[in-house]
Amino acid sequence: MIQVIKFLGRTYVTIALLVVWSYILFSQETFPLQHLEQLVQSAERLHGVTQSDKTNSFDAHRGKCGLWLSFEIAQNWKYFSELQKAHLQILLSPQQTQKDTVIGRFHIFYDSTGNNEPALLDVYSRRIPNSSRAYVDSVGKYFNYSWDYLVNSLGYEPPPFQSGNSYYNVYIQELGYNYGETVFEPSDLINNFNPPRYTSYIRIENEFKGFYSEGIAGLKVTSAHELHHAFQIGSYGYWGSEIYIYEITSTWMEDVVYDDVNDYYCYLRDPYTPRKGQFLLPDVSFTSSDAQVTYSRAIWGKFIEKRFSRDVMRKTWEYIRQEHSLQAIDNALKDVGSEFRKAFFEWTLWNLHTGPTCDTVKYYTEGKNYPEIRKRALIDYSHVARAFIDSIDALSSSYRPLCILNSLNDSCNTNPDMMIVVSNLNKNYAYNSPIKLPFLYELKDSSDASFQQLPKGIYGRLNVSDPQNWTSIGIDSLSRDTIIIIESHLPDVFVCPNPFYAVRDRYIYFRLPKSKSTAAILSIFTSGMNKIFSRELLLNTTPCRQGTEWLGGSGLQWDGYDNSALRVQTGIYFYIIMIDDKTYTGKFALIEE
Numbered sequence: 001m002i003q004v005i006k007f008l009g010r011t012y013v014t015i016a017l018l019v020v021w022s023y024i025l026f027s028q029e030t031f032p033l034q035h036l037e038q039l040v041q042s043a044e045r046l047h048g049v050t051q052s053d054k055t056n057s058f059d060a061h062r063g064k065c066g067l068w069l070s071f072e073i074a075q076n077w078k079y080f081s082e083l084q085k086a087h088l089q090i091l092l093s094p095q096q097t098q099k100d101t102v103i104g105r106f107h108i109f110y111d112s113t114g115n116n117e118p119a120l121l122d123v124y125s126r127r128i129p130n131s132s133r134a135y136v137d138s139v140g141k142y143f144n145y146s147w148d149y150l151v152n153s154l155g156y157e158p159p160p161f162q163s164g165n166s167y168y169n170v171y172i173q174e175l176g177y178n179y180g181e182t183v184f185e186p187s188d189l190i191n192n193f194n195p196p197r198y199t200s201y202i203r204i205e206n207e208f209k210g211f212y213s214e215g216i217a218g219l220k221v222t223s224a225h226e227l228h229h230a231f232q233i234g235s236y237g238y239w240g241s242e243i244y245i246y247e248i249t250s251t252w253m254e255d256v257v258y259d260d261v262n263d264y265y266c267y268l269r270d271p272y273t274p275r276k277g278q279f280l281l282p283d284v285s286f287t288s289s290d291a292q293v294t295y296s297r298a299i300w301g302k303f304i305e306k307r308f309s310r311d312v313m314r315k316t317w318e319y320i321r322q323e324h325s326l327q328a329i330d331n332a333l334k335d336v337g338s339e340f341r342k343a344f345f346e347w348t349l350w351n352l353h354t355g356p357t358c359d360t361v362k363y364y365t366e367g368k369n370y371p372e373i374r375k376r377a378l379i380d381y382s383h384v385a386r387a388f389i390d391s392i393d394a395l396s397s398s399y400r401p402l403c404i405l406n407s408l409n410d411s412c413n414t415n416p417d418m419m420i421v422v423s424n425l426n427k428n429y430a431y432n433s434p435i436k437l438p439f440l441y442e443l444k445d446s447s448d449a450s451f452q453q454l455p456k457g458i459y460g461r462l463n464v465s466d467p468q469n470w471t472s473i474g475i476d477s478l479s480r481d482t483i484i485i486i487e488s489h490l491p492d493v494f495v496c497p498n499p500f501y502a503v504r505d506r507y508i509y510f511r512l513p514k515s516k517s518t519a520a521i522l523s524i525f526t527s528g529m530n531k532i533f534s535r536e537l538l539l540n541t542t543p544c545r546q547g548t549e550w551l552g553g554s555g556l557q558w559d560g561y562d563n564s565a566l567r568v569q570t571g572i573y574f575y576i577i578m579i580d581d582k583t584y585t586g587k588f589a590l591i592e593e
Contacts, residue, residue, distance in 0.1 A: 039072055040084055043091040046181065064295060065250070066181030066203070067229050068243060074198075075240035077186050092185040094171055094201055103140025105147055107167035110136055110206075116173045118206040121215040127207060136172065138219060139204065143170060146223040149257045150231060155314055159234025160190060162199040168230065169201040179211065180204040180222040182229035184238075195237030195320070202226045212266035221254035221263045228253040236317045244287050245325040247294040249313055252301025256310065267296040268370055275371035282351065282373055283436075285393035286344065287326070302364055303347045308336045326427050341425045345471055348397040348423050352475070375419075376400045380412055381458065385444040390422070391436035394429035398422050400441075404456050418455050419475045422462060426469035439464045441472070449529045449574060450587070467587065468494060493555075493577060496542070499589035502560035502567060508588065509542040510577060511555040520579035522556050527572045532562040560590060567592060 046066055073080075073088060080088065097109040097116075110132065111117050118135035119127040128134075147168075150156045161168055175181070184198035191197055204226065205211070208218030228250040232238075239245075251264050267277045277296020284293050286300075304312050312332045319328035330340040350363050351373050358367030376398055379388055382405040392398050400420040403412035424437050440463040444451065451459040454474035462472045493510055500508040512520065517539070524533040542555040556577065560568050570592045577584040 036076065036080055036084065039069070039076070040080075040088060040091075042069055043073070043088055046175075046178070047091045047095070064179045064291075065225060065229070065247065066175075066178050066183070067246060068289070068291075070182070070184050070200075071238075071240060071243050071246075074184070074186060074238065089185060089187065092183055094169065094183075095173070097171065101136060101140075102167055103137070104144035105168055106140055106143050106170050107165065108136055108139055108170045108172065110172040116206055118172045121207060121209055125209055125214055127209070135206070138216060139170060139172060139223075142216075142220050142223040143227065146227045146257050149224075150227060150253075154256070154310065156228075156231050156317070157235040159230045160199055162188065162201060171201065171203045172206050173203055174207075175203065175205045178205065179208070179218060180226040182226050182233065184233055190234070193237070195239050197235065197237055198233050200230050200233050202230060212270075213261055213263040217258075217261045217263070220258040221261050224254045224257035225250045232317065232320075236320050239320070239324055241289075242287065242325045243289050244294050244297070245316075245320075245329075247291075248297045248300055249317070251295045251298035252305075252313070255298065255302070256305075262366070262369070264295065264298040265369060267298070275374060278351065279354070279371045279373050282348075283392040283396045283398050286395035288393070299351070299364065299370070300347060302366070303350055304343070306365060307343070307346070307350075308333070308338070312336060340427075344395065344425060345397075345423050345473075348421060349473070349475075351397075352399065352419065352421065373399055378403055378412060378417070380405050381443055382406075383445050383458075385442070387440055387442040387463075389438060389440050391438040392422070392424055394424050394426045394437060396424060402443075404458065420454075420460065420472065421475065422470065422472040424470055426466065439470065449525075449527055450572070466498075468498065493575075493584045493586055495575075495586060495588045499591050500560065502590055502592050507557040507559055508590075509555055509557050510575065511542040512539070512577065512579065512584070515539070515554075515580050517579050520556055520577055522558060523576045523578075524558065524562075524568075525574040525576070527574070529574070532568060532573075533558070534563065560592075 046069060070092070073092070077085070094109065098111045098113065100107060100109045102108070112132050118132045118139075119129075120131040120135050120138070122128055147158065151158055159168070181203045182200050183203060184200040188198040188200060189196055190199060204222050205218065208214050208216075208222075211218045213221055229246060232246055232250070251267070254261065254263055268279055269275055273280075277293050278299060279296070281293050284290065286297070288294065301313055304310075312335075315332035315335060316325075316328050319331045322328075323331065326340060333339050333343050353359060353363040354367045354370040355372040356368055358364060358370070360367055364370060376390065378401045379386075380403040388400070390398055390400070398421070400422070401417055402420055403417040405412070420441065422439060422441065424439075426437070429437065442451075442461045442463060443454075444459055445457075447453065447459045451461045454460045455476040460472075460474060462470055464470050493512060496509050496511070497505050498508075510522065519536050519538050521534065521536050523531055525531050537556045537558075539554045539556065542557065562568055568590055570590060572587060572589055574587045575585065
């Protein structure tokens, strides 16, 4: 039975990869006309031309902030007709207001009567009459405080003002379900660099009535959130398909500047939904633009600031001036001795330690207020070899509880179990991946070289076509801190090409972490752990690519011949590399053509 499951799993992997490549090869640089028209209609609704149907589903699922609209319009500008472009430029221009005032660094525009008139709320969430000016003064107070905090306490570079302005413009309007919106259009372009930068203005809600954070609390977090967007777009750059990082960091910034509000909790859970966002959908890609998960991933920032420092988040934005977001995150983490893939998997484990029993010293400081992560369906193991198939997005994880049955009288209610956590770490499929990426996980009582011991004396193996992009772990559910790494494919060593076609490829390369040494010992073993090659080799440049990503760096090369100068036969092989008093292990496939 296990062999059938293995065959099905490998077939599933092959089909999945073919679908991915078909999507990549045949997708065209076009956009459906219907989508373009929806964007125009959204601009009409969100910018006050049409007041009906303000909770249109096309808009509402985008979340608390209207930045997505400027992003999509800029990203697809070349596809709009000239008539649509002219209409959008009018819609995205600020509306006329009855009054305006300058407070500190901000020029604030508002109405003193009518639908857009701002007001403070009383303790019963009712508008306080004649409080429009008091509300405007509060806008000035909190926006200036957020600006000063971002610049003077956190070290961010402020954005330039719009052409001809000496202040940053803020407009107070009735926005329906949006907290606020940072608006920019193609004519606001500052430069033609890659990524481009834009000037912007901000629109904010005029009362925050009925919001998760009402009144002044909503104003506080919106000032931090939208200002951070203005800083991102104006000082660091616009990557059109990567809005996830803009929303993750701006939602996190709310809690940095105004820790007393905790508005981001509403994206983790609410009175009607026990878990939302990341805690409901951990198998959705880290780079997803879906508002259901993006805002909830403010907890990535909470993880980074506690595990490393807040400076890592700022350094990410400094790197974004030259790099796409994932590489920027990776560079910022390397500056503090980590890297994105390692930090991502560690974050995955932090997300298993939440809820009322959360250790707030070791994990999230506010973790007791977070829900518990959603688990896959429990499986039982009765000491008969078995496997299960699952699939997740690139840069996402699954949590599978396992119950061990030692006799016919045992039940999963009385026996200790464990958690099997699997993550895909493939950055190449992270953006707009059309399918879930499959894996096969095998369990048995005895070990061979390719299985690792789990808690409770059983063995497991993660079976995938690209093992360098996956990692998994087994956790004793009782102790929770008893962690045994099963196939850790975090990128200490990257092997390419894998599989290695011995004749066609000539060499297989083992890219290594940075080292002061000039040589390392490479040993190669068969799947039966017979050593066939062992030699000290000089380090040289390794031409490794992962998809379209150039990995570079230095490492070792091997030509596929054993110690007797005989070509190695087709099979799975294990390597051990010793350098700088460190040992690196892994496996690869060799095919003799």
